[in-house]
Amino acid sequence: MTRLSVTLLATLAGTTAIADTALTYGPRPAYLVSQMTDSPLKEQLLACADQTPTRSDFSIGHRGAPLMFPEHTVESNVAAAQMGAGILECDVTFTADLELVCRHAQNDLHTTTNILVTPLAEKCTAGFSPANGDTRASAECRTSDLTLAEFRTLDPKMDAANTAAATAEDYLNGTANWRTDLYATNATLMTHAESIALFRDLGAKFTPELKSPAVEMPFNGFSQEDYAQKLVDEYKAAGIPASDVWLQSFNLDDVLYWIKNEPAFGAQAVYLMDEYETVDGYTPHDPATWPNTMDDLKAMGVNIIAPPTWMLVTLQDGKIVPSALATAAKAADLQIITWTLERSGPLHTGGGWYFQGINDAITNDGAYFEVLDVLAQDVGVIGVFSDWPATTTYYANCMGL
Numbered sequence: 001m002t003r004l005s006v007t008l009l010a011t012l013a014g015t016t017a018i019a020d021t022a023l024t025y026g027p028r029p030a031y032l033v034s035q036m037t038d039s040p041l042k043e044q045l046l047a048c049a050d051q052t053p054t055r056s057d058f059s060i061g062h063r064g065a066p067l068m069f070p071e072h073t074v075e076s077n078v079a080a081a082q083m084g085a086g087i088l089e090c091d092v093t094f095t096a097d098l099e100l101v102c103r104h105a106q107n108d109l110h111t112t113t114n115i116l117v118t119p120l121a122e123k124c125t126a127g128f129s130p131a132n133g134d135t136r137a138s139a140e141c142r143t144s145d146l147t148l149a150e151f152r153t154l155d156p157k158m159d160a161a162n163t164a165a166a167t168a169e170d171y172l173n174g175t176a177n178w179r180t181d182l183y184a185t186n187a188t189l190m191t192h193a194e195s196i197a198l199f200r201d202l203g204a205k206f207t208p209e210l211k212s213p214a215v216e217m218p219f220n221g222f223s224q225e226d227y228a229q230k231l232v233d234e235y236k237a238a239g240i241p242a243s244d245v246w247l248q249s250f251n252l253d254d255v256l257y258w259i260k261n262e263p264a265f266g267a268q269a270v271y272l273m274d275e276y277e278t279v280d281g282y283t284p285h286d287p288a289t290w291p292n293t294m295d296d297l298k299a300m301g302v303n304i305i306a307p308p309t310w311m312l313v314t315l316q317d318g319k320i321v322p323s324a325l326a327t328a329a330k331a332a333d334l335q336i337i338t339w340t341l342e343r344s345g346p347l348h349t350g351g352g353w354y355f356q357g358i359n360d361a362i363t364n365d366g367a368y369f370e371v372l373d374v375l376a377q378d379v380g381v382i383g384v385f386s387d388w389p390a391t392t393t394y395y396a397n398c399m400g401l
Helices: 002-012 027-034 040-046 073-083 119-123 148-152 194-202 224-237 252-261 294-300 324-331 367-379 388-399
Strands: 056-061 085-088 093-094 101-102 126-129 138-140 270-272 304-306 313-316 319-322 336-343 383-386
Touching: 027 040, 027 085, 027 148, 027 367, 027 388, 040 367, 040 388, 056 073, 056 388, 073 085, 073 194, 101 126, 101 194, 101 224, 119 126, 194 224, 252 270, 252 294, 294 324, 313 367, 319 324, 319 367, 336 367, 367 383, 367 388
Parallel strands: 056 085, 056 383, 270 304, 304 336, 336 383
Antiparallel strands: 093 101, 126 138, 313 319
16 A cells, blocks of 8 residues: 555544534634734624634635645645635646646646655756856756656655755755745645545545646647546546536636536636736736737636736725726626735735735735735635635635635
8 A cells, every 4th residue: 555545544534524623723814813903804803713614615725735734735735624625726737657646837846845865866857956156056857757656756845945055955945934844744745636535535626727738748649638638537537526626727728628628617617817927018907918808708618717816906095906807807707716825924025926016005914814805805706725724714704705
């Protein structure tokens, strides 16, 4: 029996689908509320301090609970489920033998596992190169460099790298000081099929993301369409109803493939939006810069979009309000999911990338709840990815979402 199957059995034997009575918020939501400036919202959230946690589909585990657990591991997702996340995510890529596994990117093994200090380092697309002067340390190791059997031998870790490192061992030690390595020992990697079994037994639903390949497609005869279809086929094989699955992709063609070829799954396939990276001059505040209007997407059969949080909000007279994109999506009858809460660490310096455009209004950690409230009440999002789902679960329970 593999280490994974032993771990799954040990984990699930004690949970029996983690009944709602076993859910916990932990201390973080209360801490965030305490940091908020005085307001009616703060009073409302304080009044919910004694509520009993219940699972909510509004609360989506982003790679599990990677604020403190290695992402896409059994342990990270068990933690997210214990925090009441109603939907859990497996970012899906593939190995050299075309098996689907949970990784944020096909080429992230050098930052998310110990591969560089194992014999498998020799198989990496680009081996470790130490820092030298102004040149940063680097490496590139892909799941497609390994067979599934080889992938299983790796130990996951917190996603990070020390780019000033002179050795591979030092390169692995880059965890941000506001994260932790406390729960990174003996964590367990998963295939996509194993994530389906785990999430089902945890009482959660599913939102797999088809990751963009780092290799040229077709890969060993495996086309992009084969890849998109295999993802769906693994849910069918497990007997999971399409209504419990929110397929995701940044590639609009993937979403359109599912809409055409797997309409039951395509009906709630999620188009992840990253036009800010692909379109010169793009801004969510000017429809003239958009490659597709919200009405265009709706006409294609897209029903759900998922932009990052900053694309959905802006500042107006110092107040956080919905963006032009958010307003247009609502008018086009598109549902909205967004990402990623709790990924920015402490917020006293303005919150960084996820809060761009509203940084001037972000002054303390309590802003996580303030932004979440605008997203839920004014933008009208139906779900929020979080690196620590207890925060979104607490808010959803308090607001009756």
